[in-house]
Amino acid sequence: MxxxxxxxxxxxxxxxxxxxxxxxxxxxxxxxxxxxxxxxxxxxxxxxxxxxxDKVPVSDFFTKTVWNPSAVDANGHYLVGALPMIVGSFSVTILAALLATPFAIATAVFMTEISPKRGQRILQPVIELLVGIPSVVYGFIGLTVVVPLTRQLFGGTGFGILSGTFVLFVMVLPTITSMYIDSLKSVPRFYREASLALGATRWQTISRVVIRASVPGLLTAIVFGMARAFGEALAVQMVIGNAALLPHNLLSPASTLTSVLTTGIGNTVMGTLPNNALWTLALILLVMSLLFNLLTRYIGRKGGLK
Amino acid sequence: MENVITAENMRLYYGEKEALHGINLAFPKNQITALLGPSGSGKSTFLRSLNRMNDLIPDVTITGSVKFEGQDIYSPKMDVVNLRKRVGMVFQQPNPFPFSVYDNVIYGLKLEGVKDKKLLDQRVEESLKQAAVWDETKDHLKESALSFSGGQQQRICIARVLAVQPDMILMDEPTSALDPVSSSKIEDTMLELKNDYTVAIVTHNMQQAARISDYSAFFLNGDLIETEATQQMFVNPVQEQTSDFLNGKFG
Incomplete structure (x- = not known):
C-alpha cells in the first residue's frame, strides 16, 4: 500500500x-x-x-514631394516629403502583381490541372529555383539586361518604374504561382467530378469551377506576392534610378521606400532628423507588411465561410 | 418495355484485374432500378461506367457493349460531353459548388450557352420544385449552397441535374451520408421523378430498395447474380446468394 x-x-x-x-x-x-x-x-x-x-507635420511627410532631409526650405521647414517614394513603392508593387497574376494563373493551372506529371517534374524545380535566387542576382540581371532593353524599346535612360516592375515581376511570379498551386490543389476533387458529370468539358470545369472556387486562394497569393514586392530592396534599387522625385511616367527615374533606406542608411547620424526620417520610412514599411498580413487573414476568413 | 440503357456482356478491368465479369442489365424507361450488393461488389463501378465517369480513372478498360438509346457509349464516335448531359449523376456526398443556389442550378444550362434570364429563372424554379427543395431555398437563391444542410444540399444537387433535363439519372448511394428524415425526403423526390425520368440507384440499404425501386439487380464480387422485379426478388429470390444477402447473412 x-x-x-x-x-x-x-x-x-x-x-x-x-x-x-x-x-x-x-x-x-x-x-x-x-x-x-x-x-x-x-x-x-x-x-x-x-x-x-523634430516637429515635422504628418501631413507634410505624406504629401510633400521634396526629399532632402539634411536641408530646410525658405521657411525653415525640413524637406522630408516622402510622397515620391510612397508612389514609387506602390506603383512597382501593383504593376508587378498585375503583370505576374495572369502568368501565375496559367502556370499553376497547367501544373495542377492540365499536365500534373510534367508540371511536377519540370516546372516545380524551376519555380523553386526562381525563389532561391538571391535578389542581388536579379538586380544584376536587371541592370545588364532589363535596363538596356527598356532603354531601347521605350526610350529614356532605362532606369525607372518600368524596369523595376519587370524585375519584380520575375521575383514575385514564383511566390504567387506556388501559393496558387497549393490553393488549386485544395479544391476538392468532387467539384471537378460534379462539373464533368453535368457535361462540362475539362476546360469548362477548370475555368468555371476550379478557378472560381479558388479565388480566395488566388487573392491571398497575390497579396503575398505584393508583400514580397513591397519589401524588396536591393534588386529594385539597382534598376529604378534612385531619384527621389515624383515619377511623371513609367520611364522616369524614381525610388521606393526600400531603395531610399538602403542608399541613405549609411550616410546619416543617429538621432538626427535625416536618420529619424529614414526610420519613419521603415515604420511605413512595417505598417504596410502588417496590413498585407491582415488582408490575407481577412481573405482567408471570408473565403473559408463560403 | 422500352429500355434506356442496355449493358451486354460488359467487362471492366482496372489494369489487368477484371472487376466486372460480364454484366447483362437493362434499365427500363420511367422505372427505378436499384443496384444492390455488399461493399466491393462492383455496383458503383458499374453505375459510374454508364456515363463514363470511370474515364477519369487511369488504366480502366471496358469490353462488351453499353448502349444508350441504341448507341454504344464506348464507341470512339460517342461525344462524352453530350452523353453526360443526357445521363446525369448524383453522388454519395452532396457536392454543390461553392456558389449560390441559383448559380449551382443553372450551371449545366450555362454550359450549353443559355443566357435568357427568364428561361433560367423558370428552370431554376421548376428544378428546385421537382427536387422538393423549392420551399427551403426560394428566399435564399443568392446564398451559398454550402450554407444549407446536407439533405438540402443533396436535393440542390438533384435539382442541378434536373435543370439540364437528362433522360436518365444515376444515383450513387445518394442518401448514405444523410440522416433518416432527409433520406426519406429524397426517396419521395425519386418516386416523383419516375414520371419523367429513368433512375438507377446504388444503395446499401435494402429497405430503401424495397420502398422505391421497381427492379432490383444484385451484385456480388463483380458478378450480376440476379435481376428481378423488386417485389419478386424480395419475396422469392431465385438464387441462394441473393436470399442470404437479403436475410442479412452477409454484407
Whole structure:
C-alpha cells in the first residue's frame, strides 16, 4: 500500500520530463516575443520621433514631394516629403502583381490541372529555383539586361518604374504561382467530378469551377506576392534610378521606400532628423507588411465561410 | 418495355484485374432500378461506367457493349460531353459548388450557352420544385449552397441535374451520408421523378430498395447474380446468394 501511495503522490520521470519540455518551449517563445516586441518598439519610437521630436507635420511627410532631409526650405521647414517614394513603392508593387497574376494563373493551372506529371517534374524545380535566387542576382540581371532593353524599346535612360516592375515581376511570379498551386490543389476533387458529370468539358470545369472556387486562394497569393514586392530592396534599387522625385511616367527615374533606406542608411547620424526620417520610412514599411498580413487573414476568413 | 440503357456482356478491368465479369442489365424507361450488393461488389463501378465517369480513372478498360438509346457509349464516335448531359449523376456526398443556389442550378444550362434570364429563372424554379427543395431555398437563391444542410444540399444537387433535363439519372448511394428524415425526403423526390425520368440507384440499404425501386439487380464480387422485379426478388429470390444477402447473412 505504502509503495503505491508513494508512487502516486510523487512526480514520475515522465511527468518531470513533461514539465522540463514545457519550460524550454516557454523560454524559447519568450525570447522570440522579446525580440519581436523590441523590434516593433524600436522602429515605432524612432519612426515617430520625426513627428514628435523634430516637429515635422504628418501631413507634410505624406504629401510633400521634396526629399532632402539634411536641408530646410525658405521657411525653415525640413524637406522630408516622402510622397515620391510612397508612389514609387506602390506603383512597382501593383504593376508587378498585375503583370505576374495572369502568368501565375496559367502556370499553376497547367501544373495542377492540365499536365500534373510534367508540371511536377519540370516546372516545380524551376519555380523553386526562381525563389532561391538571391535578389542581388536579379538586380544584376536587371541592370545588364532589363535596363538596356527598356532603354531601347521605350526610350529614356532605362532606369525607372518600368524596369523595376519587370524585375519584380520575375521575383514575385514564383511566390504567387506556388501559393496558387497549393490553393488549386485544395479544391476538392468532387467539384471537378460534379462539373464533368453535368457535361462540362475539362476546360469548362477548370475555368468555371476550379478557378472560381479558388479565388480566395488566388487573392491571398497575390497579396503575398505584393508583400514580397513591397519589401524588396536591393534588386529594385539597382534598376529604378534612385531619384527621389515624383515619377511623371513609367520611364522616369524614381525610388521606393526600400531603395531610399538602403542608399541613405549609411550616410546619416543617429538621432538626427535625416536618420529619424529614414526610420519613419521603415515604420511605413512595417505598417504596410502588417496590413498585407491582415488582408490575407481577412481573405482567408471570408473565403473559408463560403 | 422500352429500355434506356442496355449493358451486354460488359467487362471492366482496372489494369489487368477484371472487376466486372460480364454484366447483362437493362434499365427500363420511367422505372427505378436499384443496384444492390455488399461493399466491393462492383455496383458503383458499374453505375459510374454508364456515363463514363470511370474515364477519369487511369488504366480502366471496358469490353462488351453499353448502349444508350441504341448507341454504344464506348464507341470512339460517342461525344462524352453530350452523353453526360443526357445521363446525369448524383453522388454519395452532396457536392454543390461553392456558389449560390441559383448559380449551382443553372450551371449545366450555362454550359450549353443559355443566357435568357427568364428561361433560367423558370428552370431554376421548376428544378428546385421537382427536387422538393423549392420551399427551403426560394428566399435564399443568392446564398451559398454550402450554407444549407446536407439533405438540402443533396436535393440542390438533384435539382442541378434536373435543370439540364437528362433522360436518365444515376444515383450513387445518394442518401448514405444523410440522416433518416432527409433520406426519406429524397426517396419521395425519386418516386416523383419516375414520371419523367429513368433512375438507377446504388444503395446499401435494402429497405430503401424495397420502398422505391421497381427492379432490383444484385451484385456480388463483380458478378450480376440476379435481376428481378423488386417485389419478386424480395419475396422469392431465385438464387441462394441473393436470399442470404437479403436475410442479412452477409454484407
Amino acid at each position: 505504502d509503495q503505491i501511495k508513494n508512487e502516486l503522490t510523487h512526480k514520475s520521470k515522465a511527468s518531470k520530463q513533461d514539465v522540463r519540455g514545457r519550460t524550454i518551449a516557454f523560454i524559447c517563445i519568450a525570447v522570440i516575443m522579446l525580440v519581436v516586441l523590441s523590434i516593433l518598439f524600436m522602429i515605432t519610437s524612432r519612426g515617430l520621433s520625426t513627428f514628435i521630436q
